[in-house]
Amino acid sequence: MLPLNARNLSSLPGELPVPAYDRGALRTGIVHFGVGGFHRAHEAMYLDRLMNDGKALDWAICGVGVMPADRRMRDALDGQDGLYTLVVKAPDGTLEPRVIGSIKEYLFAPDDPEAVIEKMASADVRIVSLTVTEGGYNFNAVTGEFVADNPDVQHDLQPGNPPKTTFGLITAALARRRERGSAPFTIMSCDNIQGNGHAARRSFVAYANLVDPELGAWVEEHVAFPNSMVDRITPVTTDDDREEVRKRFGVDDAWPVVCEPFTQWALEDAFPLGRPPFEDAGVQVVADVEPYELMKLRLLNASHQALCYFGYLSGFRLVHDVTQDSLFADFLLAYMDREATPTLEPVPGIDLDEYKHQLIDRFSNAQVKDTVARLCAESSDRIPKWLLPVIRHNLETGGEILRATAVVASWARYAEGVDEQGQKIEVVDRLRDTLVATAQRQAEDPLAFIANRDLFGDLIDNERFVSTYRSVLASLHSKGARATLEELATAS
Numbered sequence: 001m002l003p004l005n006a007r008n009l010s011s012l013p014g015e016l017p018v019p020a021y022d023r024g025a026l027r028t029g030i031v032h033f034g035v036g037g038f039h040r041a042h043e044a045m046y047l048d049r050l051m052n053d054g055k056a057l058d059w060a061i062c063g064v065g066v067m068p069a070d071r072r073m074r075d076a077l078d079g080q081d082g083l084y085t086l087v088v089k090a091p092d093g094t095l096e097p098r099v100i101g102s103i104k105e106y107l108f109a110p111d112d113p114e115a116v117i118e119k120m121a122s123a124d125v126r127i128v129s130l131t132v133t134e135g136g137y138n139f140n141a142v143t144g145e146f147v148a149d150n151p152d153v154q155h156d157l158q159p160g161n162p163p164k165t166t167f168g169l170i171t172a173a174l175a176r177r178r179e180r181g182s183a184p185f186t187i188m189s190c191d192n193i194q195g196n197g198h199a200a201r202r203s204f205v206a207y208a209n210l211v212d213p214e215l216g217a218w219v220e221e222h223v224a225f226p227n228s229m230v231d232r233i234t235p236v237t238t239d240d241d242r243e244e245v246r247k248r249f250g251v252d253d254a255w256p257v258v259c260e261p262f263t264q265w266a267l268e269d270a271f272p273l274g275r276p277p278f279e280d281a282g283v284q285v286v287a288d289v290e291p292y293e294l295m296k297l298r299l300l301n302a303s304h305q306a307l308c309y310f311g312y313l314s315g316f317r318l319v320h321d322v323t324q325d326s327l328f329a330d331f332l333l334a335y336m337d338r339e340a341t342p343t344l345e346p347v348p349g350i351d352l353d354e355y356k357h358q359l360i361d362r363f364s365n366a367q368v369k370d371t372v373a374r375l376c377a378e379s380s381d382r383i384p385k386w387l388l389p390v391i392r393h394n395l396e397t398g399g400e401i402l403r404a405t406a407v408v409a410s411w412a413r414y415a416e417g418v419d420e421q422g423q424k425i426e427v428v429d430r431l432r433d434t435l436v437a438t439a440q441r442q443a444e445d446p447l448a449f450i451a452n453r454d455l456f457g458d459l460i461d462n463e464r465f466v467s468t469y470r471s472v473l474a475s476l477h478s479k480g481a482r483a484t485l486e487e488l489a490t491a492s
């Protein structure tokens, strides 16, 4: 068994392609925060593609982790000289593996924040990219306002404290570049947030204003925040994935990544200091990303939420098992056709009908083994951003809201923390305690869960929404998830 590292690259089996470029000659041009599964299946993969064509050799990645749990990623990547195996899994069982080499270095911020700041202040770095999850932007889901009283933000704002948040670290580097008279890097969000560039701009400008209003004005005026739509289903790596890489390729990889064959990236071209020639690797560089974003968030991501709570409560644990059941696939298609699609603009070059059926096929890929639990996690960061805008739009236009509202009710039922067999549900959410406590009160007060205005805004004041919500929640309690879906299937 060969440990994966730079020394062993030339000894790996031929069926496992390795970087064809000289990694020693790469220069770091991108600092990336949030090196998880997705970044390694997506941006790092696109750069590796370019590098294999002899391009983007001065755009290697320096990964950064800010969360305590990222120590594991630092150890894994350091032990492997930044290399890892990406295994693309087609529904027919075909595997396409590749060792990715575009991550040149990794810094664990809690150990040495100064090294992270200085790396970003260096002239070679022209892009700082982010996959720090929806919650990582620290704004109120309803008002969009930056949450200044977040204790970590407050820590970073105290003069003299070494920064520990993405905001503190990146803003310190921007301030340093400004002092040195060098132009700022571009901040490229790759998270699933509508207008992710706009959202990043709002949060970073708000934070910089709290540090120093002049710095805030400079960030607002000079830093570019391109919007993007990113897509590739990437589940959490399991021990079985590690074992498969060992068995199939004879390689010991501490943290491989598994993903589906589909990949898409629509990116706004706003990079004052330049960018890699992403279009040569299949990225769609477009003038307006919004139609792509709305399509993806309201069809794909909101459908993920539409299947996960109903799916979990019906006893499923793997995503493909849910969507291979026609009751669920039909529910998703009905939500997409009748509620989400009417809120979308036409998307250049995309046939929406084909896109929606392709989504069901992608969800049904049994090789990827995406888990329902991954989709149920951190719902309070997802439902308000992906699903509630569909409900609000349809309430305003007189459109249908039954299925999207049923998804909210299914979340409320799931958040009670006990399933239909009386077994405990492990609710994973930064607002877990509040969510579970309010959900557990809904037997006496059916509106308790949606009374949280930080998540649901004024939806509780809307009669049509409330009466629909009440009746689906009552059905979930009296008949269960599957029977409720069966009833929804016959709704006209």
Ligand SMILES: NC(=O)c1ccc[n+]([C@@H]2O[C@H](COP(=O)([O-])OP(=O)(O)OC[C@H]3O[C@@H](n4cnc5c(N)ncnc54)[C@H](O)[C@@H]3O)[C@@H](O)[C@H]2O)c1
Binding pocket: 033, 034, 035, 036, 037, 038, 039, 065, 066, 067, 069, 070, 131, 132, 133, 134, 135, 136, 137, 166, 190, 191, 192, 193, 230, 231, 232, 233, 234, 235
């Ligand atoms: N997994 C997918 O299928 C997928 C597809 C498209 C987009 N994305 C986007 O990528 C994000 C990450 O997904 P992933 O699958 O890589 O998850 P992951 O759990 O593997 O990695 C998440 C990374 O973000 C970091 N992070 C979390 N909260 C943070 C915070 N507050 N500040 C700074 N860093 C923080 C974590 O420490 C970790 O390094 C998603 O939330 C989504 O926005 C994921």
Ligand SMILES: O=P(O)(O)OC[C@@H](O)[C@@H](O)[C@H](O)[C@H](O)CO
Binding pocket: 133, 134, 192, 230, 231, 232, 233, 234, 300, 301, 304, 374, 375, 382
């Ligand atoms: O990763 P999140 O938290 O943005 O959302 C969960 C999933 O919906 C998401 O990861 C999808 O798999 C992904 O967006 C597909 O491109």
